[in-house]
Amino acid sequence: ATPTALLTGTGRGAQLGILIKGPAVLEDTRRADTIVLDKTGTVTTGRLTVEHVDAFESFDGGDTDRLLRLAAAVEHASEHPIARAIAGTQPSPAAVEHFASAPGGGVRGLVLVPFAEQGGAGHMVVVGREEWLGVSGVDVDEPTRLRLAEAERDGATAVLVAVDGQVAGIITLRDAVKPGAADAIARLRRLGLSPVLLTGDNAHSAGHVAAQVGIDADRVHAGVTPAEKVAVVERLQADGATVAMAGDGVNDAAALAQADLGLAMGTGTDVAIDAADITLMGHHLGQVADAVELSRRTLGTIR
Numbered sequence: 001a002t003p004t005a006l007l008t009g010t011g012r013g014a015q016l017g018i019l020i021k022g023p024a025v026l027e028d029t030r031r032a033d034t035i036v037l038d039k040t041g042t043v044t045t046g047r048l049t050v051e052h053v054d055a056f057e058s059f060d061g062g063d064t065d066r067l068l069r070l071a072a073a074v075e076h077a078s079e080h081p082i083a084r085a086i087a088g089t090q091p092s093p094a095a096v097e098h099f100a101s102a103p104g105g106g107v108r109g110l111v112l113v114p115f116a117e118q119g120g121a122g123h124m125v126v127v128g129r130e131e132w133l134g135v136s137g138v139d140v141d142e143p144t145r146l147r148l149a150e151a152e153r154d155g156a157t158a159v160l161v162a163v164d165g166q167v168a169g170i171i172t173l174r175d176a177v178k179p180g181a182a183d184a185i186a187r188l189r190r191l192g193l194s195p196v197l198l199t200g201d202n203a204h205s206a207g208h209v210a211a212q213v214g215i216d217a218d219r220v221h222a223g224v225t226p227a228e229k230v231a232v233v234e235r236l237q238a239d240g241a242t243v244a245m246a247g248d249g250v251n252d253a254a255a256l257a258q259a260d261l262g263l264a265m266g267t268g269t270d271v272a273i274d275a276a277d278i279t280l281m282g283h284h285l286g287q288v289a290d291a292v293e294l295s296r297r298t299l300g301t302i303r
Ligand code: ADP
Pocket: 038, 039, 040, 041, 075, 078, 080, 082, 083, 102, 103, 104, 105, 106, 107, 127, 128, 129, 157, 158, 159, 198, 199, 200, 201, 202, 224, 225, 226, 249, 251
């Protein structure tokens, strides 16, 4: 294609809310035959709601309000969709010191007033998945694991909460598939792109979403860390695929950079947008298909 045609293509993209980093990106868009989709915030709305708080009997006799307040205080410092949902339950969160977080893992911090009365210096609170609690020095026993699996059973997302070194409860959250996601994925299939779902969330939740949007069960990778997301993309490429990937989180950035074509949701974090070749300002998956159609119109479908 001529430089003029490429510039016209990127200009048309901008009109459609598809921000393309450079004219050369259109070539990778046209060639893609696999579309890897992050789940939370990409296929789903990412606007989670807290559905249930399960405080263990061992934690203040099962004080759910206090458990949620402690968890919300640490989550306040994170921009993860889970964090926004939990922090959003408390209008004035307690102060936190020694905050730490791991993308795809969770958060922790020392929660100060007004909870300091019982513990003096405050309470060390850890929220996230089992591996993250382990890294933070909290053991997760078998009964807790079963309780977590039960919370996740019908496709919810559940996180563990530990207070002062002991698992204190489980917070269950619910997300919804974006309207039009199933149609968009069907359209991508018609354009010759095979969909893959990739998520750090649990397998039940991932399977539930995959079934709703028409992604095959054997093309779902759940419970993967940000580094494993990169490895999944690399493996597909090693098998000969030209991989487009759409994502929105800090946890997706490295995989977006590894993909032949990275697409970031406009609602996503800056790190994801920086790592991607295309930013989708309409925030929906139909725009991925729009981008592919645009590239093919601009460049023609024959090489
Ligand atoms: P996804 O790939 O679905 O966007 P992530 O890789 O960001 O998910 O997170 C994977 C898992 O790590 C989450 O399902 C959750 O269990 C845990 N996690 C990540 N960030 C947080 C957080 N801020 N608070 C609690 N748990 C978290």
